[in-house]
Protein backbone atom coordinates (compact mmCIF):
# COMPACT_ATOMS: atom_id res chain seq x y z
CA UNK A 1 0.00 0.00 0.00
CA UNK A 2 1.28 3.47 -0.80
CA UNK A 3 2.12 6.15 1.75
CA UNK A 4 -0.38 8.62 0.31
CA UNK A 5 -3.47 6.59 1.21
CA UNK A 6 -2.67 5.86 4.86
CA UNK A 7 -5.46 7.21 7.02
CA UNK A 8 -6.83 7.43 10.55
CA UNK A 9 -10.39 6.58 11.59
CA UNK A 10 -11.55 7.08 15.17
CA UNK A 11 -7.92 7.37 16.26
CA UNK A 12 -7.03 4.00 14.66
CA UNK A 13 -4.32 3.87 11.97
CA UNK A 14 -5.27 2.30 8.61
CA UNK A 15 -2.73 1.21 6.00
CA UNK A 16 -5.00 2.28 3.15
CA UNK A 17 -8.18 4.21 2.42
CA UNK A 18 -10.26 1.19 1.34
CA UNK A 19 -11.96 -1.51 3.44
CA UNK A 20 -14.92 -3.87 3.14
CA UNK A 21 -18.49 -2.91 4.06
CA UNK A 22 -20.44 -4.88 6.64
CA UNK A 23 -22.69 -7.60 5.26
CA UNK A 24 -20.93 -8.62 2.07
CA UNK A 25 -18.86 -11.85 2.11
CA UNK A 26 -18.07 -11.34 5.81
CA UNK A 27 -20.42 -13.72 7.59
CA UNK A 28 -18.32 -16.88 8.04
CA UNK A 29 -14.85 -17.24 9.54
CA UNK A 30 -13.52 -18.33 6.12
CA UNK A 31 -14.89 -15.18 4.51
CA UNK A 32 -13.41 -13.01 7.25
CA UNK A 33 -10.02 -14.70 6.79
CA UNK A 34 -10.21 -13.96 3.05
CA UNK A 35 -10.76 -10.27 3.85
CA UNK A 36 -7.88 -10.36 6.34
CA UNK A 37 -5.65 -11.75 3.56
CA UNK A 38 -6.82 -9.16 1.01
CA UNK A 39 -5.89 -5.53 0.41
CA UNK A 40 -8.75 -4.35 2.62
CA UNK A 41 -7.30 -2.03 5.26
CA UNK A 42 -9.58 -3.46 7.96
CA UNK A 43 -11.84 -6.43 8.53
CA UNK A 44 -15.43 -5.31 9.05
CA UNK A 45 -17.65 -8.14 10.23
CA UNK A 46 -21.27 -8.92 9.33
CA UNK A 47 -23.86 -7.25 11.56
CA UNK A 48 -24.60 -9.70 14.31
CA UNK A 49 -27.78 -10.25 16.26
CA UNK A 50 -28.43 -11.93 19.63
CA UNK A 51 -29.22 -15.30 18.05
CA UNK A 52 -28.13 -16.82 14.73
CA UNK A 53 -30.48 -16.05 11.82
CA UNK A 54 -31.16 -17.76 8.51
CA UNK A 55 -32.38 -14.52 6.96
CA UNK A 56 -35.04 -14.20 4.25
CA UNK A 57 -35.90 -16.77 1.55
CA UNK A 58 -33.85 -16.74 -1.67
CA UNK A 59 -33.46 -15.16 -4.14
CA UNK A 60 -32.77 -12.23 -1.81
CA UNK A 61 -29.91 -10.51 -3.67
CA UNK A 62 -29.68 -9.36 -7.28
CA UNK A 63 -27.00 -7.50 -9.21
CA UNK A 64 -28.03 -5.46 -12.26
CA UNK A 65 -26.77 -2.87 -14.70
CA UNK A 66 -28.93 0.23 -14.58
CA UNK A 67 -27.51 2.06 -17.60
CA UNK A 68 -24.40 4.04 -18.42
CA UNK A 69 -23.18 7.43 -17.33
CA UNK A 70 -20.15 9.36 -18.63
CA UNK A 71 -18.93 6.27 -20.50
CA UNK A 72 -19.18 3.95 -17.50
CA UNK A 73 -21.76 1.33 -16.71
CA UNK A 74 -23.76 2.16 -13.60
CA UNK A 75 -24.33 -1.00 -11.58
CA UNK A 76 -26.70 -1.57 -8.74
CA UNK A 77 -27.74 -4.29 -6.40
CA UNK A 78 -30.91 -4.99 -4.53
CA UNK A 79 -30.82 -6.93 -1.30
CA UNK A 80 -33.36 -8.14 1.18
CA UNK A 81 -31.11 -10.45 3.18
CA UNK A 82 -32.87 -10.15 6.55
CA UNK A 83 -29.60 -10.21 8.54
CA UNK A 84 -28.43 -13.82 8.09
CA UNK A 85 -25.61 -14.24 10.62
CA UNK A 86 -24.16 -16.69 13.11
CA UNK A 87 -25.11 -14.77 16.27
CA UNK A 88 -22.90 -12.34 18.18
CA UNK A 89 -21.14 -14.93 20.35
CA UNK A 90 -19.51 -16.39 17.24
CA UNK A 91 -18.31 -12.95 16.07
CA UNK A 92 -16.73 -12.22 19.43
CA UNK A 93 -14.66 -15.39 18.84
CA UNK A 94 -14.03 -14.60 15.17
CA UNK A 95 -12.69 -11.16 16.15
CA UNK A 96 -10.15 -12.82 18.45
CA UNK A 97 -9.05 -15.31 15.80
CA UNK A 98 -8.78 -12.73 13.01
CA UNK A 99 -7.03 -10.21 15.25
CA UNK A 100 -4.33 -12.73 16.19
CA UNK A 101 -3.48 -13.45 12.57
CA UNK A 102 -3.71 -10.23 10.61
CA UNK A 103 -2.57 -7.11 12.44
CA UNK A 104 -5.32 -5.02 10.82
CA UNK A 105 -8.10 -3.21 12.63
CA UNK A 106 -11.14 -5.44 13.13
CA UNK A 107 -14.56 -3.78 13.28
CA UNK A 108 -17.54 -5.47 14.88
CA UNK A 109 -21.02 -4.60 13.66
CA UNK A 110 -24.11 -5.11 15.78
CA UNK A 111 -27.82 -5.01 14.95
CA UNK A 112 -30.43 -5.32 17.66
CA UNK A 113 -33.89 -6.63 16.87
CA UNK A 114 -35.08 -4.60 19.84
CA UNK A 115 -33.65 -1.76 21.91
CA UNK A 116 -32.73 -4.02 24.78
CA UNK A 117 -30.38 -6.10 22.58
CA UNK A 118 -27.97 -3.24 21.97
CA UNK A 119 -26.31 -2.95 25.42
CA UNK A 120 -25.69 -6.72 25.44
CA UNK A 121 -24.30 -6.81 21.89
CA UNK A 122 -22.09 -3.75 22.31
CA UNK A 123 -20.98 -4.88 25.78
CA UNK A 124 -19.80 -8.25 24.43
CA UNK A 125 -17.54 -6.57 21.86
CA UNK A 126 -16.38 -3.92 24.34
CA UNK A 127 -15.01 -6.84 26.39
CA UNK A 128 -13.54 -8.58 23.33
CA UNK A 129 -10.78 -8.08 20.76
CA UNK A 130 -12.46 -5.97 18.05
CA UNK A 131 -10.87 -2.52 17.70
CA UNK A 132 -14.12 -0.63 17.14
CA UNK A 133 -17.85 -1.24 17.09
CA UNK A 134 -20.13 -0.13 14.28
CA UNK A 135 -23.64 0.10 15.68
CA UNK A 136 -26.03 -0.62 12.83
CA UNK A 137 -29.12 1.56 13.25
CA UNK A 138 -30.03 1.31 9.59
CA UNK A 139 -31.01 -2.26 8.75
CA UNK A 140 -33.69 -1.76 6.10
CA UNK A 141 -35.09 -5.26 5.63
CA UNK A 142 -36.72 -6.48 8.81
CA UNK A 143 -40.42 -6.84 8.12
CA UNK A 144 -42.63 -5.08 10.60
CA UNK A 145 -39.68 -3.28 12.26
CA UNK A 146 -39.14 0.46 12.00
CA UNK A 147 -35.78 1.62 10.72
CA UNK A 148 -34.15 2.82 13.94
CA UNK A 149 -32.07 5.59 12.36
CA UNK A 150 -35.23 7.44 11.32
CA UNK A 151 -36.51 7.49 14.91
CA UNK A 152 -34.13 9.85 16.70
CA UNK A 153 -35.65 9.29 20.15
CA UNK A 154 -35.03 5.58 19.80
CA UNK A 155 -31.41 6.23 18.75
CA UNK A 156 -30.95 8.39 21.86
CA UNK A 157 -32.44 5.70 24.10
CA UNK A 158 -30.07 3.11 22.62
CA UNK A 159 -27.03 5.35 22.98
CA UNK A 160 -27.99 6.18 26.58
CA UNK A 161 -27.69 2.49 27.45
CA UNK A 162 -24.76 1.06 25.51
CA UNK A 163 -21.27 0.92 27.05
CA UNK A 164 -19.18 3.51 25.20
CA UNK A 165 -15.75 2.52 26.51
CA UNK A 166 -13.04 1.40 25.90
CA UNK A 167 -13.53 0.75 22.14
CA UNK A 168 -14.66 3.58 19.88
CA UNK A 169 -18.32 3.48 18.88
CA UNK A 170 -19.53 4.31 15.39
CA UNK A 171 -23.01 4.54 13.90
CA UNK A 172 -23.93 2.94 10.58
CA UNK A 173 -26.51 5.37 9.29
CA UNK A 174 -29.34 5.16 6.80
CA UNK A 175 -29.56 7.62 3.93
CA UNK A 176 -31.14 10.90 5.00
CA UNK A 177 -33.03 12.93 2.44
CA UNK A 178 -33.48 16.11 4.46
CA UNK A 179 -30.91 18.50 5.91
CA UNK A 180 -32.79 18.72 9.23
CA UNK A 181 -32.39 14.94 9.70
CA UNK A 182 -28.64 15.27 9.16
CA UNK A 183 -28.51 18.14 11.68
CA UNK A 184 -30.44 16.19 14.31
CA UNK A 185 -28.27 13.08 13.85
CA UNK A 186 -25.08 15.18 13.94
CA UNK A 187 -26.25 16.70 17.25
CA UNK A 188 -26.77 13.18 18.63
CA UNK A 189 -23.33 12.09 17.40
CA UNK A 190 -21.70 15.04 19.17
CA UNK A 191 -23.74 14.70 22.37
CA UNK A 192 -22.93 10.99 22.82
CA UNK A 193 -19.25 11.19 21.89
CA UNK A 194 -19.63 8.92 18.85
CA UNK A 195 -16.18 8.42 17.28
CA UNK A 196 -17.16 7.70 13.68
CA UNK A 197 -20.15 7.51 11.38
CA UNK A 198 -20.45 5.20 8.40
CA UNK A 199 -22.81 6.46 5.76
CA UNK A 200 -24.76 5.27 3.98
CA UNK A 201 -26.49 1.96 4.40
CA UNK A 202 -28.62 0.83 1.45
CA UNK A 203 -31.70 2.82 0.39
CA UNK A 204 -34.82 1.03 1.69
CA UNK A 205 -37.92 -0.14 -0.16
CA UNK A 206 -36.68 -0.06 -3.73
CA UNK A 207 -38.13 -2.23 -6.49
CA UNK A 208 -36.37 -3.58 -9.56
CA UNK A 209 -38.48 -5.40 -12.13
CA UNK A 210 -37.61 -7.93 -14.80
CA UNK A 211 -40.07 -6.78 -17.48
CA UNK A 212 -39.76 -9.98 -19.50
CA UNK A 213 -40.89 -12.07 -16.57
CA UNK A 214 -43.18 -9.31 -15.26
CA UNK A 215 -41.69 -10.04 -11.83
CA UNK A 216 -39.41 -8.37 -9.29
CA UNK A 217 -35.79 -9.58 -9.13
CA UNK A 218 -36.00 -10.79 -5.53
CA UNK A 219 -38.50 -12.81 -3.53
CA UNK A 220 -38.89 -11.37 0.03
CA UNK A 221 -41.29 -8.50 0.75
CA UNK A 222 -42.96 -8.89 -2.68
CA UNK A 223 -39.76 -7.74 -4.33
CA UNK A 224 -39.03 -4.70 -2.16
CA UNK A 225 -35.39 -4.54 -1.17
CA UNK A 226 -32.61 -2.14 -0.29
CA UNK A 227 -30.73 -0.47 -3.10
CA UNK A 228 -26.91 -0.53 -3.19
CA UNK A 229 -24.16 -0.05 -5.76
CA UNK A 230 -23.25 2.67 -8.23
CA UNK A 231 -26.79 4.03 -8.52
CA UNK A 232 -26.75 5.18 -4.85
CA UNK A 233 -23.40 6.98 -4.97
CA UNK A 234 -24.83 10.49 -5.41
CA UNK A 235 -27.06 10.04 -2.33
CA UNK A 236 -24.10 8.70 -0.30
CA UNK A 237 -21.89 11.60 -1.35
CA UNK A 238 -24.61 14.10 -0.45
CA UNK A 239 -24.90 12.58 3.03
CA UNK A 240 -21.13 12.59 3.57
CA UNK A 241 -20.95 16.22 2.48
CA UNK A 242 -23.77 17.37 4.77
CA UNK A 243 -22.28 15.52 7.77
CA UNK A 244 -18.77 16.77 7.00
CA UNK A 245 -20.01 20.37 6.90
CA UNK A 246 -21.23 19.99 10.49
CA UNK A 247 -18.75 17.52 12.01
CA UNK A 248 -15.59 18.31 10.11
CA UNK A 249 -12.52 16.93 11.82
CA UNK A 250 -14.25 16.18 15.12
CA UNK A 251 -15.83 12.87 14.13
CA UNK A 252 -14.42 10.45 11.53
CA UNK A 253 -16.58 9.74 8.51
CA UNK A 254 -16.47 6.48 6.55
CA UNK A 255 -18.11 6.84 3.14
CA UNK A 256 -19.91 3.89 1.57
CA UNK A 257 -22.27 3.60 -1.38
CA UNK A 258 -21.48 2.82 -5.00
CA UNK A 259 -17.68 2.81 -4.87
CA UNK A 260 -16.03 0.61 -7.49
CA UNK A 261 -13.00 2.63 -8.62
CA UNK A 262 -10.28 4.95 -7.35
CA UNK A 263 -12.13 7.82 -8.94
CA UNK A 264 -15.25 7.01 -6.88
CA UNK A 265 -13.10 6.86 -3.73
CA UNK A 266 -11.50 10.20 -4.64
CA UNK A 267 -14.99 11.80 -4.86
CA UNK A 268 -15.65 10.64 -1.28
CA UNK A 269 -12.27 11.97 -0.17
CA UNK A 270 -12.95 15.40 -1.65
CA UNK A 271 -16.32 15.36 0.09
CA UNK A 272 -14.75 14.72 3.50
CA UNK A 273 -14.58 10.95 4.07
CA UNK A 274 -11.64 9.64 6.15
CA UNK A 275 -11.96 6.18 4.57
CA UNK A 276 -14.34 4.23 2.35
CA UNK A 277 -16.03 0.85 2.40
CA UNK A 278 -16.91 -1.41 -0.53
CA UNK A 279 -20.01 -3.63 -0.69
CA UNK A 280 -21.53 -4.41 -4.10
CA UNK A 281 -18.25 -4.20 -6.00
CA UNK A 282 -16.68 -6.66 -3.51
CA UNK A 283 -19.62 -9.02 -3.98
CA UNK A 284 -19.17 -8.87 -7.76
CA UNK A 285 -15.38 -8.80 -8.11
CA UNK A 286 -14.05 -10.52 -5.00
CA UNK A 287 -11.20 -9.49 -2.69
CA UNK A 288 -8.85 -8.18 -5.39
CA UNK A 289 -11.03 -5.04 -5.65
CA UNK A 290 -9.65 -3.45 -2.46
CA UNK A 291 -6.03 -3.20 -3.59
CA UNK A 292 -7.10 -2.15 -7.10
CA UNK A 293 -9.34 0.69 -5.89
CA UNK A 294 -6.68 1.90 -3.46
CA UNK A 295 -3.99 1.74 -6.16
CA UNK A 296 -6.18 3.77 -8.52
CA UNK A 297 -6.72 6.33 -5.74
CA UNK A 298 -2.93 6.48 -5.12
CA UNK A 299 -2.41 7.24 -8.81
CA UNK A 300 -5.01 10.01 -8.80
CA UNK A 301 -3.45 11.61 -5.71
CA UNK A 302 0.03 11.38 -7.22
CA UNK A 303 -1.10 12.89 -10.53
CA UNK A 304 -2.80 15.75 -8.73
CA UNK A 305 0.12 16.39 -6.39
CA UNK A 306 -1.63 15.45 -3.13
CA UNK A 307 0.88 13.84 -0.76
CA UNK A 308 -1.62 12.54 1.79
CA UNK A 309 -5.30 11.86 2.50
CA UNK A 310 -5.21 14.84 4.86
CA UNK A 311 -4.20 17.21 2.04
CA UNK A 312 -7.17 16.27 -0.16
CA UNK A 313 -9.87 15.55 2.42
CA UNK A 314 -12.86 17.86 2.15
CA UNK A 315 -11.19 19.92 -0.58
CA UNK A 316 -14.21 19.89 -2.91
CA UNK A 317 -14.37 23.11 -4.91
CA UNK A 318 -17.67 24.79 -5.70
CA UNK A 319 -18.97 26.46 -8.83
CA UNK A 320 -18.79 30.24 -8.62
CA UNK A 321 -16.08 30.31 -5.92
Ligand SMILES: Cc1cc2nc3c(=O)[nH]c(=O)nc-3n(C[C@H](O)[C@H](O)[C@H](O)COP(=O)(O)O)c2cc1C
Nearest residue numbers: 021022023047079200201228229257258278279280
Ligand atom coordinates in the same frame (compact mmCIF):
# COMPACT_ATOMS: atom_id res chain seq x y z
C1 LIG B 1 -25.76 -8.37 0.48
C2 LIG B 1 -25.65 -7.17 1.38
C3 LIG B 1 -25.75 -7.35 2.75
C4 LIG B 1 -25.60 -6.25 3.61
N1 LIG B 1 -25.65 -6.45 4.96
C5 LIG B 1 -25.37 -5.42 5.80
C6 LIG B 1 -25.22 -5.64 7.20
O1 LIG B 1 -25.35 -6.75 7.70
N2 LIG B 1 -24.91 -4.57 7.97
C7 LIG B 1 -24.74 -3.32 7.47
O2 LIG B 1 -24.45 -2.38 8.23
N3 LIG B 1 -24.86 -3.07 6.13
C8 LIG B 1 -25.15 -4.10 5.30
N4 LIG B 1 -25.21 -3.89 3.94
C9 LIG B 1 -25.02 -2.51 3.42
C10 LIG B 1 -23.57 -2.28 3.00
O3 LIG B 1 -22.69 -2.34 4.12
C11 LIG B 1 -23.42 -0.90 2.31
O4 LIG B 1 -23.80 0.12 3.23
C12 LIG B 1 -24.29 -0.78 1.07
O5 LIG B 1 -24.27 -1.99 0.33
C13 LIG B 1 -23.79 0.34 0.16
O6 LIG B 1 -22.50 0.07 -0.32
P1 LIG B 1 -22.23 -0.47 -1.83
O7 LIG B 1 -22.93 0.48 -2.75
O8 LIG B 1 -20.74 -0.47 -1.98
O9 LIG B 1 -22.84 -1.84 -1.91
C14 LIG B 1 -25.38 -4.95 3.06
C15 LIG B 1 -25.30 -4.79 1.68
C16 LIG B 1 -25.42 -5.89 0.83
C17 LIG B 1 -25.29 -5.69 -0.66
